[in-house]
Amino acid sequence: MTKIQSKFRIAAIGIFSLSTLIGLNSCKPKTAGSAVSGDAAQKVYVAPGEHDEFYSFTSGGFSGQVSVYGIPSGRLFKVLPVFSVDPETGYGYSEESKPMLNTSYGFVPWGDQHHLAVSQTNGESDGRWLFANENNTPRVARLDLTTFTTSEIIEIPNSAGNHSSPFITENTEYVVAGTRFSVPFDDENGDIPINSYAEKFNGAITFIKVNPETGRMNIEFQLKTPAVNYDLSHTGKGPSSGWFFFSSYNTEKAHTLLEVNASQRDKDFILAVNWKKAEEYLKAGKGRKVKTNYVHNVMDENTHTATSTTINEVTVLDILDLEGVCYYIPCPKSPHGTDVDPTGEYIVGSGKLASLIPVFSFSKIQKAIQDKKFDGDFDGIPVINYEAALHGEVQKPGLGPLHTEFDNNGNAYTSFFVSSEVVKWNVKTLQVIDRQPTYYSTGHLTVAGGDTKKPFGKYLVAWNKITKDRYLPTGPELTQSAQLFDISGEKMQLLLDFPTIGEPHYAQIIPASLIKDKQKRIYDINKNSHKYVAKGEDKTKIVREGNKVHVYMTLVRTHITPDNIEGIKIGDEVYFHITNLEQDWDLPHGFSVKGNNNAELLILPGETKTLKWVPNRVGIIPFYCTDFCSALHQEMQGYVRVSPAGSNVPLAYGTGDTAPGAKK
Amino acid sequence: MSLSSQSALRGITRIAAVISGIALAIVIIIPIWRIELDAPQYPEGLEMYIHANKLAGDVEIINGLNHYIGMQELHAENFIEFTVLPYILGFFAIWALLVAFVNKRWFFYSWLIGFVLFGVLSMVDFYKWLYDYGHNLDPKAPIQVPGMTYQPPLIGFKQLLNFGAYSIPDIGGWLMAGVGVMMAAVFVSEFLASKKS
Incomplete structure (x- = not known):
């Protein structure tokens, strides 16, 4: 090689490197500023005196309360006291409201509120009641949406960490409560070694019946299951009516260092429950009365006084005794959200450590059950063959899928914690259509009516877990951050950031017209x-x-x-x-x-x-x-x-x- | 009594009399007058309806507010008007029907004179009522504005501190006015006809 040649080569390398650097630089993701386009302000501007189009009922997480926002403005209207005392209104302090926070453990002044469900009729939001779960001391509350107050709280026995709750059936027949922690049942000796988890601990899935007229709740029955962690759930609808789907993890049956020990298996399970059939077993007397101790607290609208009643028994069906009720569907890597599309045919599992999203087909699941396409059993429950249940997989959707909601045009929207984005994809074709960054690390997301038979679409809110630099700093503790997207077009458009109370998990967004004209203005003193x-x-x-x-x-x-x-x-x-x-x-x-x-x-x-x-x-x-x-x-x-x-x-x-x- | 006053009525007059009788009977059960109040704190507005026999609408709320300025509380049982007005209206309704039945000009003329007198006296009474209500204030009232009185307008709009008061006839009032106008019109045509004959 001559000197000139080598000089030329050095220069060429230099130019190449420079252009690569420039090229790389232009590949750097856009900043938040450039992600917001021109008409965003106009789309979220609700003029003084005008009303928002939607209510967002947003869980308060560790605040224990529920917050109410207007969408699209993102304005906070009210924080509703549910599971935590509220010195501002006297909730939990007045003699009348103290019984509302009574539990079998005595008075508990705080709760951890994660998920919400607005009551439904025929799979559509009807705006009558709002159900709220409490995670720590397992409870479910019902709020009256004519007064925005807590009417009722029921404690869940045999459970710990009421996370898979309060998801409801199509006509609000039932509110479910799946336990996160498996624990020994209340009628068994609990003074046992923790490492007896696999043999002695059990899971409980509770079906709370809702009176169609009054909304009054009572625990109709519980399903006793082998020990795992139940995470989230959603009802079937349309063709899958009568079924409920629960995601489960820790099928490794770890009782310590779950971070590692519950992440070993390639696949955990979605538990498909035919609750209509479970009801038949219940009617046939298959249930067993189990001694326990839980409370039911009810606020009377006329006496303005709550009462707390202790109940000592619950009817339990062991799923091992129920043929044709429960099936496991393998789902990759510790599934979190399990979401059913508006048609009721597709069930989306989100493995929080997975790099793809499996979409299951209800009709294929039925066929697989008929043809007995099982890969053996797990803890005595048949495991449906993965391929036999699968509609298909969304390939390379992002990292760390958590939750999926749907619009009215056959699209799904999945939140990604690790890659911090919302991804829009087509449920049938499984093709990714659009992805937008979120700030930062989205947990749940909500589309208006996005878990019902008839989503309203239009808006999506990402409820983020990390805030960092999104607002003026307020010391080490920052507000949580929500992001509003317009989803009426092909591409999602970021419109607004707004701060939230506590830590929002799930939320329900419904048209204001469903409830605003039913609001009570006063309590009739004659009553x-x-x-x-x-x-x-x-x-x-x-x-x-x-x-x-x-x-x-x-x-x-x-x-x-x-x-x-x-x-x-x-x-x-x-x-x-x-x-x-x-x-x-x-x-x-x-x-x-x-x-x-x-x-x-x-x-x-x-x-x-x-x-x-x-x-x-x-x-x-x-x-x-x-x-x-x-x-x-x-x-x-x-x-x-x-x-x-x-x-x-x-x-x-x-x-x-x-x-x-x-x-x- | 002149010959013409003994004459029979024209067909249109008798029809008008029957309509008037029915209309006045209806007035007994519907609101006659309405007072609307607006204030910055009351974007939804407050309304009080005056019926022949009662007060309706946001009377209790208005009473609650009026205690600040020392106005008397409004209670229908304190006014003789609410007892006698339904009878007076019934009386004029029957009388109007009789006009069609008796079919004499003089009988019609006397109804019209009576009705006009009733209308004027009612308005005078209503004015006195409003005057008393607006002027006769509790000397220990929390809010006392020197020289300020709170008489609502007989008809039309008036600003009273933070409240705008708007007083207008309601359906019943308009019906009564309509009856008066209609009967006056047929009176004119009867009168012209009597000159010709």
């Missing part, structure tokens, strides 16, 4: 049958029963009756039973007492709530209305005179002319 209601100032009084003092109090703009109270003594337990006499829209009154070791109350028009106060010092204690109710809100106040124990200051009370010592 108020609270034990301590005072329907008018002339009905106010104070009744002493030993050291318990019951104050029948009323609030109306802009005074409290009675607002002067004397004769309270150290050692007393004072119960303020407060009725808001207003019958006008948007006129709550608040109530607080100085130094009370308790929260405040927020009392809606026509409602009665009770605040307990145990005075612990002698003197004059003020109380007042905490909600700026009217022009003379600052005048809405009163005093209690607290005397020493054994004092003979007589009980006296009143307002204005009737106040103690007033000149008549």
Whole structure:
């Protein structure tokens, strides 16, 4: 090689390298700024005084509550107290609401709220009730969507980590609750070595029946299964009506270091449950009554008071005794979401460590069962041959698929945690159509009506797990981040980032028109049958029963009756039973007492709530209305005179002319 | 009494009389007057309907608000009008039907005079009622604006502090006005006919 040749070669290499570098540089992913196109602002702008088109009911995760957003604006309207106490409204602090948070473990002030389901009729959202799960101390709540309040909470026995919940059947016949942790059943000795997991622990899948008129829940039966972890579920619909699909992992049966030990097998399972057939076994008396202990808490709309009832028995069907009810479908790598498309034919499994998405066909599953195309069994449950159940696989969709929702045009949208994106693909052809980055690491995603027979499409929200630099920083703890996409076109268009409370997992987005005209504005005071209601100032009084003092109090703009109270003594337990006499829209009154070791109350028009106060010092204690109710809100106040124990200051009370010592 | 006043009525007059009788009977059961209130805090508006025998609509809410400025509470049982008005309306309804039946001009003329008098007296009474309601205030009221009174307009719009009050006839009121106009019109045609004869 001559010198010139070698020089030329060096130069050529240099030019090549440079152009490659430039080329690589242009391959660098676009920044968020360039990902938002021009008309995004217009699409999310809801002018002052105008209403959003959709409600988003969003789980609050470790906040234990449910939040309500408007879509497409992303505005937060309300945080609904469900599983955690709420000092702002007095939920969990008022005497009436304390039973709502009672469990078989006693009063639990907090919950971990992951998934939501709006009630359905014929597989479509009907906007009557909202069901919410609690993961930590297994419970399911029902909220009334005319008042946006928690009506009912039922505890789930024989379970731990109520994650696979509260998914519902097509006509809200059942709400299901699949246990995350397998544990020894409540009627068995639980004082056993943890490493007896495989032999002694069991899973439970609970079917909660919902009264079609009142929404009232009761546990109809439980399926007892061999030990695994149940993760998520969705109902069949249309042709797959009568079936439920549960993803399971840890078929390795690990009880320690699950990160490694539960990730060994190539495939775990989706459990297909023919619940209609299970119902038949139940009717035929196959169930066994199992001794347990769980509570059912119900808020009465007329007494405004909750009751907590303990139930000591549950009917259990062992799936090993039920032929033709349960089948395992192999699904790659620790499946998370199991989602059924609007036609009910396709079941999408998302292996959170998989690099492809399997789509199963319901008709093929049926045929495989008929033809007995089983690859043996697992724990005594037939395992359907993977290929026999498979419609096909989405190849190279992304990394770490978690959840899939659907639109009304035969497309699916899958969230990817690891590759941080949302991918749109066609359910029939399994071809990827579009992918958009998310910021960052999406967990659940929600399409309006995206898990029903008739999705509304239009919008998709990615509920992200990592926030980092998306908003102004707020110290080490950051808000969670949601991203709104327009999915009406071929390509998904990023429209908006909005912050969320707690940690959102699943959400339900439904048209506002389904519920906004059914909203209650007040509680009818004529229907108020609270034990301590005072329907008018002339009905106010104070009744002493030993050291318990019951104050029948009323609030109306802009005074409290009675607002002067004397004769309270150290050692007393004072119960303020407060009725808001207003019958006008948007006129709550608040109530607080100085130094009370308790929260405040927020009392809606026509409602009665009770605040307990145990005075612990002698003197004059003020109380007042905490909600700026009217022009003379600052005048809405009163005093209690607290005397020493054994004092003979007589009980006296009143307002204005009737106040103690007033000149008549 | 002139000869012409003893004459029979024209067909159209008798039809008008029957329609008037039926219309006035209907007025007994539908709202006659309406007062609409609007304020920044009440985008949805408050409405009070005055029927022949009762007050309806957001009366309790209006009473609650009015205590700030010391207005009296409105309760139908405190007004004799709500007891007698249904009878008066019934009386005029039957009388109108009799006009068609008796078929004499003088009988028709006397109905019309009576009805016009009733209309005028009703409006005077209503005005006095509004005046008293707007002026006769509790001296211990929390909100007292010197020189301010709260008399709603007899008809039309008036701003009263943060509330805009709009007072107009409701269906019943319009029916009564329609009856008056229709009967006045047929009166004119009867009168012209009587001059010709």
